[in-house]
Amino acid sequence: MGVSVPATSVPPNSLGGDLGWTLGVLFRAYLKAADAVTAELPGGPRGRQILTCAVRDEPRSQSALAQLLGVDRTVMTYLLDDLVDAGLVERRPDPSDRRSRLIVATEHGRAVLDNLDHRLGQVEEHLLGGLDDDERDRLRTLLQHVATSINAADPVSDTCEVVQDIGVTSARKHPY
Amino acid sequence: MGVSVPATSVPPNSLGGDLGWTLGVLFRAYLKAADAVTAELPGGPRGRQILTCAVRDEPRSQSALAQLLGVDRTVMTYLLDDLVDAGLVERRPDPSDRRSRLIVATEHGRAVLDNLDHRLGQVEEHLLGGLDDDERDRLRTLLQHVATSINAADPVSDTCEVVQDIGVTSARKHPY
DNA sequence: GACAGATGTTCTGTCGCTCAGACGATCTGT
């Protein structure tokens, strides 16, 4: 169900095995769905992730939050401005470092997050409609492992070195 | 290996099970790696996907290509301009429709793609370093299923209806 | 304690990218 589409008969494409393509398709679809769900939330899907951390984790500084979510620190500033204005989170002075602010959720923020999560969960299930329950769990688990692994090794880049190791062995100076 | 990071001791985060976060982390990491590999290719990672289709699939029109890759048709125009300028693909008149152009790869394009795919393959494996071989295969397969399913049902949106069905049951007019 | 350098947050300016809209050319149906 949900997959059968007699119309337009999508022609076969060679990107099925392409990690970049599959990720892109799924991520764009997710973003569209999440955008719809979080339409009224400042910051959209990213605002929800910030809120999730603020509710469920130990309070983080803005920069820690920014790195975790993969956004620039200057962007985090106005993302939080909007969330604070909406009364969803607070900036608390860090007792151990007066430069940084710890982000914590308000009661209102918790309530909003519960509502969002509920709706987002349904949309996600719809998104993974092509998989049965077992496969969905496996996919989520695998993604969690990969993301955790990448996030742990992240301290930025790390990729560049790999690329260099592999070597830009050909077509070096000619721009193709 | 690769995962062990004694430094900074990443604190636990509640986003591990979050589909959006895991996808985001993986996709950003992929994009960074792919950007590095395709640094000299017009269009970067997207240019490579176009090239892949041009080499391996039946020739497609620009708009079909644009929809498959999830880019705006106006963007596809100058992406192709650059690829054509680089001598990687050609715009051929479609014998059955003089409005559209079919995108096909040149010999040069094929050679470049082979080189790119080889290097990208290595980077991808590094990216999935947190998983063993078996898990990598499973992840790729699951992603392929989901992406194919989504792509088949895609004819744009479809999400909005779901969101409406679920209902914006609360916090309706108050902007949080 | 005094200092140099590093880090957290914010502000400013700039750049690139994306999308909406309009246009001409062409196809399709009536």
Next chain:
DNA sequence: ACAGATCGTCTGAGCGACAGAACATCTGTC
């Protein structure tokens, strides 16, 4: 033959991201 839709292209406007500077604060060394 005509109306409406579609393909590719071009233009303009707007948004978002990043670099850099500024200020406050921390950490280490002397």
